[in-house]
Amino acid sequence: MARRVHLAVDVGATWTRLAVAVDEVFVKKVVVRTPREGGRLAVAEEVARTFEKEFKEYRERVEAIGIGTIGPLDMRRGVVVNTPNLPLGTFELKKPLEDFFNRPVYVVNDAVAGVLAEKYYGEGVGYNNLVYVTISTGVGGGVIVDGRVILGKDGNAHEIGHIVVKYDSDLRCGCGGYGHWEAYAGGANIPRLAKYVAERNPSISKVSVIGERALNGSLEPREVFKAAKRGDPLGRLIVDEIVKANAAGLASVINAYDPEFVSIGGSVFLYNTDLLYQPVVEIVKKNIVVRPPVIVPTKLGDDVVLYGALALAVYRPV
Numbered sequence: 001m002a003r004r005v006h007l008a009v010d011v012g013a014t015w016t017r018l019a020v021a022v023d024e025v026f027v028k029k030v031v032v033r034t035p036r037e038g039g040r041l042a043v044a045e046e047v048a049r050t051f052e053k054e055f056k057e058y059r060e061r062v063e064a065i066g067i068g069t070i071g072p073l074d075m076r077r078g079v080v081v082n083t084p085n086l087p088l089g090t091f092e093l094k095k096p097l098e099d100f101f102n103r104p105v106y107v108v109n110d111a112v113a114g115v116l117a118e119k120y121y122g123e124g125v126g127y128n129n130l131v132y133v134t135i136s137t138g139v140g141g142g143v144i145v146d147g148r149v150i151l152g153k154d155g156n157a158h159e160i161g162h163i164v165v166k167y168d169s170d171l172r173c174g175c176g177g178y179g180h181w182e183a184y185a186g187g188a189n190i191p192r193l194a195k196y197v198a199e200r201n202p203s204i205s206k207v208s209v210i211g212e213r214a215l216n217g218s219l220e221p222r223e224v225f226k227a228a229k230r231g232d233p234l235g236r237l238i239v240d241e242i243v244k245a246n247a248a249g250l251a252s253v254i255n256a257y258d259p260e261f262v263s264i265g266g267s268v269f270l271y272n273t274d275l276l277y278q279p280v281v282e283i284v285k286k287n288i289v290v291r292p293p294v295i296v297p298t299k300l301g302d303d304v305v306l307y308g309a310l311a312l313a314v315y316r317p318v
């Protein structure tokens with residue numbers, strides 16, 4: 001029997017991953033840097049070039065291509081529009097890659113890919129109401145309700161990272177809004193959060209070894225979590241804010257969508273599950289009105305978007 005071949009692509013802010021699957025099993029994966037310049041076709045050209053170099057023998061056998069990408073997205077046209085995560089801004093994926101492969105190309109945002117990954121290949125198999133949350137450079141989500149993927153007019157529904165978790169906050173989000181979940185918990189914003197917390201707690205900053213770096217805004221997320229694990233008072237205070245913001249955001253999402261199953265991924269979360277998983281779940285439980293869902297850290301790790309892209313290419317659920 002002929003074996004089915006698909007290409008899955010994960011376009012991230014720093015890395016782009018390509019993987020070929022034979023009968024839904026990845027047989028080869030390649031990681032390249034996502035181009036930061038070169039215009040609207042730069043990312044598609046990098047994908048095509050990498051495929052030619054690394055996967056040429058599959059060229060005639062690829063049936064379809066699934067892509068999970070950083071957003072925001074014009075999903076039907078397969079164009080990433082004005083992304084704040086790359087200096088490229090706007091870039092095209094669907095059209096140039098359909099021209100290159102002469103096969104259908106399906107594009108969703110990476111958090112939507114995440115929820116598809118859980119439903120088709122993760123612990124979410126068998127559920128019809130699922131949420132995937134990524135806590136990484138930014139915060140995002142993918143949602144399936146009654147078996148249907150929620151998309152919105154352009155494929156950007158569930159921009160849950162911009163849920164207001166603190167309505168009277170002065171902490172500004174990358175999007176320009178205030179008090180957003182991502183402003184507190186997204187890796188890119190943690191240095192700014194550290195400064196914000198340090199300025200408001202001068203006596204604690206003074207006795208903390210990370211106090212000075214926090215105040216000048218140069219404290220990396222990794223250092224914040226490390227300090228908290230050591231018991232540093234400022235580190236603990238900052239992580240406490242991150243925990244509360246994650247709990248507020250997650251509780252809001254659960255109250256809004258009534259999922260049976262919630263999976264959490266993203267590098268900031270997965271590297272710090274000891275600080276961010278149980279403490280967040282405990283607060284969430286006190287703040288939801290719906291029957292509690294199963295809440296788990298994703299087991300798909302770094303490959304979660306690739307698995308979602310594969311599900312997209314194989315099952316075309318959207």
Ligand SMILES: [Zn+2]
Nearest residue numbers: 162173175180
């Ligand atoms: Zn925002």
